[in-house]
Amino acid sequence: MKKTMIGLMKEAPVKGDYVLRTDLPVPEIGDDEVLIKVHCTAICGTDLHIMEWDSWSEKHVKAPLIPGHETAGDIVAVGKNVKDRKVGDRVSCESHIACGHCWFCQHDMAQICANMRLFGCNVDGAFAEYAKIDAASTFLLADDLSYEAACMFEPMGADIHGVEAAEVEGKVVLVSGCGPIGLTAVSGSKTLGAKMVIACDLFDDKLEIARQMGADYVFNSGKVDLPEEVRKLTGGMGADAAIDVTGAGPAIISSIRSVRPAGRVVGVGLPGKPVALDLANDLFYREVELTGISGRKIWQTWEDFAKVMSGPYYKLEQVMGGRYALKDFDKALADIRGGAPGKMLVYPNEADM
Numbered sequence: 442m443k444k445t446m447i448g449l450m451k452e453a454p455v456k457g458d459y460v461l462r463t464d465l466p467v468p469e470i471g472d473d474e475v476l477i478k479v480h481c482t483a484i485c486g487t488d489l490h491i492m493e494w495d496s497w498s499e500k501h502v503k504a505p506l507i508p509g510h511e512t513a514g515d516i517v518a519v520g521k522n523v524k525d526r527k528v529g530d531r532v533s534c535e536s537h538i539a540c541g542h543c544w545f546c547q548h549d550m551a552q553i554c555a556n557m558r559l560f561g562c563n564v565d566g567a568f569a570e571y572a573k574i575d576a577a578s579t580f581l582l583a584d585d586l587s588y589e590a591a592c593m594f595e596p597m598g599a600d601i602h603g604v605e606a607a608e609v610e611g612k613v614v615l616v617s618g619c620g621p622i623g624l625t626a627v628s629g630s631k632t633l634g635a636k637m638v639i640a641c642d643l644f645d646d647k648l649e650i651a652r653q654m655g656a657d658y659v660f661n662s663g664k665v666d667l668p669e670e671v672r673k674l675t676g677g678m679g680a681d682a683a684i685d686v687t688g689a690g691p692a693i694i695s696s697i698r699s700v701r702p703a704g705r706v707v708g709v710g711l712p713g714k715p716v717a718l719d720l721a722n723d724l725f726y727r728e729v730e731l732t733g734i735s736g737r738k739i740w741q742t743w744e745d746f747a748k749v750m751s752g753p754y755y756k757l758e759q760v761m762g763g764r765y766a767l768k769d770f771d772k773a774l775a776d777i778r779g780g781a782p783g784k785m786l787v788y789p790n791e792a793d794m
């Protein structure tokens with residue numbers, strides 16, 4: 442077993458890009474942990490925030506840190522208390538490392554654990570050849586699931602959690618926003634039993650992809666009156682549920698107005714600022730429920746997402762971007778900053794891609 446490895450470091454709690462290091466110690470695992478040989482790790486918007494050292498990072502990130510939290514690889518060592526994982530297991534990782542004993546963990550809400558640790562944010566992550574994590578935070582991969590697909594559980598899972606919260610089975614579901622996460626909600630709603638999926642975005646090319654990923658009807662909400670179009674499709678009633686994946690105030694309000702009385706609206710997209718709502722008219726008189734989700738239900742969302750990935754609507758190639766050796770992280774970053782679409786993956790154990 443080697444003693445050192447290559448990896449990226451966020452070296453100090455100030456603005457600055459990650460630095461490539463060739464001399465990092467291979468992590469030593471505790472009794473409840475596993476060591477993973479990383480196959481690939483996806484780059485997240487959060488990584489860009491950490492480099493910027495924004496106010497979120499100031500609160501949630503510790504540096505020095507090995508970042509990277511959307512990963513998949515092979516277990517190469519297990520701690521002495523670990524019973525249900527073994528060397529050779531292929532796994533992905535839940536980045537929200539829950540404590541297991543707080544009130545929320547005890548009530549099946551580990552995704553909002555009161556003592557949450559964040560893989561690749563306040564504990565070392567997976568932009569490196571090896572990463573360690575609690576065995577309880579690993580998800581076993583089916584043989585036919587690629588490492589690349591497995592890296593999507595974490596970033597796209599919030600959306601499947603949104604689909605779960607909308608209880609889509611047998612329902613007419615509106616999905617607002619057809620970015621990579623919204624597209625996952627479209628295919629997720631369809632695979633998990635929605636009767637009809639209506640998708641909207643401001644860009645026609647995104648709507649075309651939504652159609653390929655299971656949307657029955659698509660609307661450019663910049664060009665039509667969306668609540669009116671939804672009512673036309675539903676005999677005047679409105680949708681049973683709506684999932685907002687835009688985080689945009691006007692889209693959230695339009696989702697609320699597109700659901701029927703006693704319908705449910707689930708927020709997945711995160712508004713960057715407060716959104717003013719007409720609570721009396723849009724929610725209370727109509728008894729519309731408005732809720733939101735954070736992260737993934739552990740492990741319900743992962744199991745549901747695995748079904749969606751192996752179903753007929755999910756198209757990995759539509760959410761995937763470029764692939765890079767870890768040492769070429771700067772190139773990946775330049776592509777992201779230049780507007781290249783899709784999730785970028787880095788491969789720490791490959792010299793070249």
Ligand SMILES: NC(=O)c1ccc[n+]([C@@H]2O[C@H](COP(=O)([O-])OP(=O)(O)OC[C@H]3O[C@@H](n4cnc5c(N)ncnc54)[C@H](O)[C@@H]3O)[C@@H](O)[C@H]2O)c1
Nearest residue numbers: 599618619620621622642643687688689692710711735736
């Ligand atoms: N709740 C969570 O735990 C969680 C986790 C991960 C991501 N998110 C959030 O999910 C959201 C979506 O992520 P993404 O990567 O797909 O983002 P994205 O920016 O690629 O997609 C957003 C889409 O919404 C569309 N849009 C914007 N305004 C609109 C409007 N008024 N009407 C219709 N469409 C509109 C955009 O054209 C775009 O296609 C982000 O807000 C992100 O912060 C939440």
Ligand SMILES: [Zn+2]
Nearest residue numbers: 485487511596
């Ligand atoms: Zn992420």
Ligand SMILES: [Zn+2]
Nearest residue numbers: 540543546554
């Ligand atoms: Zn907890």
